[in-house]
Amino acid sequence: MNLAIRDIRYHLGRFILTSIGLGLLLGVVMSMGGIYRGLFADALTILTITKADIWVVQQNTNGPFAENSRIPEDIKYRIKAVPGVAEASPLSFQTIQIDRMDKPLRFFLIGYDLNGFGGPPVILAGRNIRQKHYEMVVAKGMNMAIGEKIRLGLHDYTVVGITSKVVSSSGDPAAFVTLADAQDIQFKKDNDAIRNDRERIGANLSSIQALSPSQAEFLQQNIARITESTHTVNTVVARLAPDANLQEVQERISRWNHFRPISVEEQTRILTKGMIEKARMQLGLFRIILLVISAVIISLIIYTSTLDKIKVIATLKLIGSQNRVIVAMILQQSLLMGILAYGIGYVLILLTYEKFPRRIVLEPFDLQMLFVIVVAICVISSFVGIRKALKVEPAEALGG
Amino acid sequence: MDKSMYAIEVEKLTKIYGKGETAVTAIADATFQVKPGELVAILGPSGSGKTTLLTAIGLINEPTHGKVVIDGAVVADEGWTPGFDLKRMRREKLGFIFQAHNLIPFLSAIENVMVALEINHLSRSEAKSRAVELLTSLNLAHRLNNFPSALSGGEAQRVAIARALANKPKVILADEPTAALDTENGKNVMALLKKLAVENHSAILVVTHDHRMVEGFDRIFQVSDGRITGES
Numbered sequence: 001m002n003l004a005i006r007d008i009r010y011h012l013g014r015f016i017l018t019s020i021g022l023g024l025l026l027g028v029v030m031s032m033g034g035i036y037r038g039l040f041a042d043a044l045t046i047l048t049i050t051k052a053d054i055w056v057v058q059q060n061t062n063g064p065f066a067e068n069s070r071i072p073e074d075i076k077y078r079i080k081a082v083p084g085v086a087e088a089s090p091l092s093f094q095t096i097q098i099d100r101m102d103k104p105l106r107f108f109l110i111g112y113d114l115n116g117f118g119g120p121p122v123i124l125a126g127r128n129i130r131q132k133h134y135e136m137v138v139a140k141g142m143n144m145a146i147g148e149k150i151r152l153g154l155h156d157y158t159v160v161g162i163t164s165k166v167v168s169s170s171g172d173p174a175a176f177v178t179l180a181d182a183q184d185i186q187f188k189k190d191n192d193a194i195r196n197d198r199e200r201i202g203a204n205l206s207s208i209q210a211l212s213p214s215q216a217e218f219l220q221q222n223i224a225r226i227t228e229s230t231h232t233v234n235t236v237v238a239r240l241a242p243d244a245n246l247q248e249v250q251e252r253i254s255r256w257n258h259f260r261p262i263s264v265e266e267q268t269r270i271l272t273k274g275m276i277e278k279a280r281m282q283l284g285l286f287r288i289i290l291l292v293i294s295a296v297i298i299s300l301i302i303y304t305s306t307l308d309k310i311k312v313i314a315t316l317k318l319i320g321s322q323n324r325v326i327v328a329m330i331l332q333q334s335l336l337m338g339i340l341a342y343g344i345g346y347v348l349i350l351l352t353y354e355k356f357p358r359r360i361v362l363e364p365f366d367l368q369m370l371f372v373i374v375v376a377i378c379v380i381s382s383f384v385g386i387r388k389a390l391k392v393e394p395a396e397a398l399g400g
Numbered sequence: 401m402d403k404s405m406y407a408i409e410v411e412k413l414t415k416i417y418g419k420g421e422t423a424v425t426a427i428a429d430a431t432f433q434v435k436p437g438e439l440v441a442i443l444g445p446s447g448s449g450k451t452t453l454l455t456a457i458g459l460i461n462e463p464t465h466g467k468v469v470i471d472g473a474v475v476a477d478e479g480w481t482p483g484f485d486l487k488r489m490r491r492e493k494l495g496f497i498f499q500a501h502n503l504i505p506f507l508s509a510i511e512n513v514m515v516a517l518e519i520n521h522l523s524r525s526e527a528k529s530r531a532v533e534l535l536t537s538l539n540l541a542h543r544l545n546n547f548p549s550a551l552s553g554g555e556a557q558r559v560a561i562a563r564a565l566a567n568k569p570k571v572i573l574a575d576e577p578t579a580a581l582d583t584e585n586g587k588n589v590m591a592l593l594k595k596l597a598v599e600n601h602s603a604i605l606v607v608t609h610d611h612r613m614v615e616g617f618d619r620i621f622q623v624s625d626g627r628i629t630g631e632s
Contacts, residue, residue, distance in 0.1 A: 003507075003515070007508070312506075315504065317487075318458075318460065319490065319515075320520070397502055398499070400450060
């Protein structure tokens with residue numbers, strides 16, 4: 001006869017409620033693990049969808065995801081010409097926050113060359129960008145409809161397609177526009193700003209006595225053209241030919257002034273170690289704390305449940321029950337509670353993880369490890385109850 | 401009668417709690433024998449040492465001095481007999497009936513009886529048929545699947561008696577078995593114990609403070625201040 005099952009059957013409501021409570025806690029532990037994996041996946045999403053071998057960024061910087069990197073767009077031609085490079089494409093990144101339907105909408109705008117790569121990885125609805133201007137493809141997470149217009153910078157952009165769950169390293173959903181549009185949004189000044197800049201340049205030049213009025217006017221026009229240029233990008237990504245040597249290509253680009261070629265491995269390290277390490281540690285700490293809390297709760301539940309059964313245990317001992325019968329009853333209850341709570345937590349996360357604002361990635365390995373930890377916690381936690389039970393004297397069954 | 405023919409033999413049994421100046425003698429020099437099929441009461445006021453005597457015979461409380469023999473086996477002689485399996489002895493030879501029935505609340509009536517049998521290594525089916533047989537004989541056939549909370553005091557005590565009888569013990573020890581019952585139910589339980597003592601050929605030792613409940617007992621030992629002061 002399984003006494004643990006019989007006790008649970010008798011106190012079913014209490015057992016289920018306790019397991020639900022514990023399950024919610026384990027659900028939080030699972031979600032923490034999922035958020036950590038999600039952070040990792042988010043951080044690498046753009047790196048993954050771009051499928052580039054080298055990221056050429058501004059010298060002495062760690063690239064567009066870690067800090068500001070600005071390089072001229074036309075460097076793509078030089079990169080393309082490097083032996084071993086199969087293709088190169090400029091990319092522009094910018095985090096934008098606008099008001100949409102009276103709510104803030106924050107997203108990561110990616111500008112890409114329509115003739116290059118680095119655009120939307122897949123089109124789930126609508127179509128890809130076909131025109132050079134004013135069209136955009138947005139990630140599913142932006143919850144926008146095809147045909148919807150939003151104003152970015154000086155122009156309105158129409159959503160023509162929906163792509164998959166592409167997000168920035170900070171978890172903001174991504175939107176894609178052409179490189180020209182992205183540069184306009186990022187760098188193009190409005191007319192008043194342009195007029196002010198031109199007047200300031202003109203005033204500065206006119207104060208130079210050595211210049212004749214015609215020289216000053218010529219310089220004013222040319223300097224203004226340079227300052228008003230939007231042909232700047234954050235990075236140029238390159239894919240190598242199948243037989244190319246990554247190190248050789250990197251060395252060759254490194255010899256140029258002002259540029260730094262970062263391999264995918266380096267970029268991955270920058271993103272994961274540099275940017276999400278603290279978040280990872282924080283989440284890890286939370287998980288440990290929650291597991292300790294779970295262990296304490298299970299211990300307390302098992303201990304109080306053992307205290308409730310002191311007379312039962314004493315009676316069992318008095319009628320000659322072996323200790324293993326009593327130990328099995330406590331241990332099995334603890335394990336059943338832990339396993340049920342784990343199941344409840346798992347179902348809860350399975351039903352809700354798509355609704356989390358940030359990506360939750362449930363890795364089978366993490367879930368299996370957590371299951372093993374929960375089982376271990378149940379076994380360890382039941383020790384306090386078992387210890388108490390083994391100390392109960394059969395004589396305690398006597399008396400009123 | 402040969403000594404080994406006794407179900408219970410107690411010789412100069414003494415139990416002292418504490419040491420030195422704080423030592424309290426709960427029972428001193430108790431000597432008696434109980435034959436199989438005999439119904440014996442130990443009658444005495446609260447604190448007289450009767451429960452101490454019962455727990456020593458029930459292999460729960462180690463005697464300080466003296467000898468205890470159960471069904472011919474010397475279980476204690478100036479302390480427990482070294483290497484003796486007391487649990488096994490309790491399981492196989494002794495049956496206990498408590499003041500407050502002590503049924504396991506999360507087991508039904510039949511399961512409460514079955515648990516004692518399964519602990520004694522009976523198979524599930526054997527345990528079930530024996531439990532049904534016992535409970536039916538105690539007029540509880542209609543209560544097999546009821547939990548103790550749904551039983552009346554008398555019914556619960558009869559289930560407890562069935563559990564005590566489950567393993568056909570040589571000795572049944574009852575600690576104030578009628579204390580939680582009204583007079584009528586108490587008398588019914590005592591009558592049942594008397595019937596069982598004869599039918600099962602078990603020695604039944606009942607500890608009680610209520611002299612009204614010991615009518616028809618084979619022998620009654622009076623206990624006072626830790627000593628057996630009389631036998632009737």
